[in-house]
Amino acid sequence: MRSITWTLLMTALSLLLMTACRAPQVRYANRLVGEWNIATEKRVLVKADGKEEILVDTTNVGTLMLAETEEDGIFLSYTLSLADGSFSIQDQPFKLDNYGKRAFFYYFYCSELFGCDMIATIEEDQKDRQVWSFFRRAGTTSQGPEHRKTTWFLERK
Amino acid sequence: MSRYIIVWVCCLVISQVQAQEVFGGLTLRVDREISQLDGPDINDFFQSYNAYYGSNLETPFSIMRAADFTHNNVGMGIRMGTGRNFGFASGLGMTYGRIRNQNVSVFRNGIGTETELTTRDWTLTFDMGVRIKSILFLQVHMAGRFRKNILEMGYRYQDGSYSLGDEYDILGIYEAPTTTLDLGASAALRIWKLYIPISISWPTNFASDENLLTVTDFEKRQIRWTDLPRDFETWADDPANLDLDNGFVRANSFRSPRVTIGVELIIGKLAPSKE
Numbered sequence: 001m002r003s004i005t006w007t008l009l010m011t012a013l014s015l016l017l018m019t020a021c022r023a024p025q026v027r028y029a030n031r032l033v034g035e036w037n038i039a040t041e042k043r044v045l046v047k048a049d050g051k052e053e054i055l056v057d058t059t060n061v062g063t064l065m066l067a068e069t070e071e072d073g074i075f076l077s078y079t080l081s082l083a084d085g086s087f088s089i090q091d092q093p094f095k096l097d098n099y100g101k102r103a104f105f106y107y108f109y110c111s112e113l114f115g116c117d118m119i120a121t122i123e124e125d126q127k128d129r130q131v132w133s134f135f136r137r138a139g140t141t142s143q144g145p146e147h148r149k150t151t152w153f154l155e156r157k
Numbered sequence: 158m159s160r161y162i163i164v165w166v167c168c169l170v171i172s173q174v175q176a177q178e179v180f181g182g183l184t185l186r187v188d189r190e191i192s193q194l195d196g197p198d199i200n201d202f203f204q205s206y207n208a209y210y211g212s213n214l215e216t217p218f219s220i221m222r223a224a225d226f227t228h229n230n231v232g233m234g235i236r237m238g239t240g241r242n243f244g245f246a247s248g249l250g251m252t253y254g255r256i257r258n259q260n261v262s263v264f265r266n267g268i269g270t271e272t273e274l275t276t277r278d279w280t281l282t283f284d285m286g287v288r289i290k291s292i293l294f295l296q297v298h299m300a301g302r303f304r305k306n307i308l309e310m311g312y313r314y315q316d317g318s319y320s321l322g323d324e325y326d327i328l329g330i331y332e333a334p335t336t337t338l339d340l341g342a343s344a345a346l347r348i349w350k351l352y353i354p355i356s357i358s359w360p361t362n363f364a365s366d367e368n369l370l371t372v373t374d375f376e377k378r379q380i381r382w383t384d385l386p387r388d389f390e391t392w393a394d395d396p397a398n399l400d401l402d403n404g405f406v407r408a409n410s411f412r413s414p415r416v417t418i419g420v421e422l423i424i425g426k427l428a429p430s431k432e
Binding site: 044046047048049050051052097098099101102117118119120121123133134135136137143144145147149 | 266267268307309311312314315316317318319320321322323324329330332
């Protein structure tokens, strides 16, 4: 009888531990809190024939600050500054998807207008290094559509 | 009537437990779950996507087969029994399993639409019935099934880059839970420390939900519906006229009857001590 009681207790404890785990979304968000250096920005034109034309390849582009907010740990606040002073955006909502594959910059680049979000595809996700890519349509040629891919290589400061 | 049956079964259980030796133990389980879906809505999406792009597709999406959701599970639980040659048997367990199904279509311009549907199943099972000579177990099988369907849809560009971004509205990660209470029956053989069950169950409407497969995190500028459409053409060209009742992939289309064949290692004993 004692062994049954023990197994019942262990089962209940296991169930409790499983439900108490934090959502992956919150875990990813917590891990990203801090200041990141945009060590490299690489911008390429993906042509219809599959070749890449490098448009920009620069280092020390700027900084991205991610700070906690009070919204259940799902949203962070982002402050993005380019090193040359040409662009700065402060305290806008930032969010990761449930599975750590997309990063959302809400009100990116035009905070006064509704609907200027930016979504990154997370290519590499490590504690001190992140690689994020942003894609945009870049017109159509006779061979087919072209796309612009911007990749940020982030390093924790 | 059902209320009287439940009370009678409870009384039977209590009397069995009080009158006889109780034995049981922890179980570690692996099983194969044969899950047969009957025309999930997601095939409507694949078919309408193929039809919409027609000859622009070099490789269209393939259609998911019913057996594509069959997968393995692992889990643990407890089982107990009473009596000598004939007695009461019961078990409570939890299992986890998942399967990933990939589907790819490629445009003639070389861009690919890649989908990966991950189906995760947490299943809480409860068996109750009789045991005959500590070898054969015949039980009513009940299962709370917590299925989560996650569809990742991205574009693979000509240079191999993969995007889940916002340059096209259809891209994203869609998700829907499919929760059901399933009822069925199970039979099992106990051989030494192994318990070998086979069970079959069907989903009921009790505690079921009516979710849609919805993009989990969407950009605010998106003007089209954020639920995955069954009718891609209307979604793309005339979203205002999409059928709001049946135009989207419904989570309950992922419900299915299931047959499970497994083996459990018993840590403890599932037979009387003086056998």
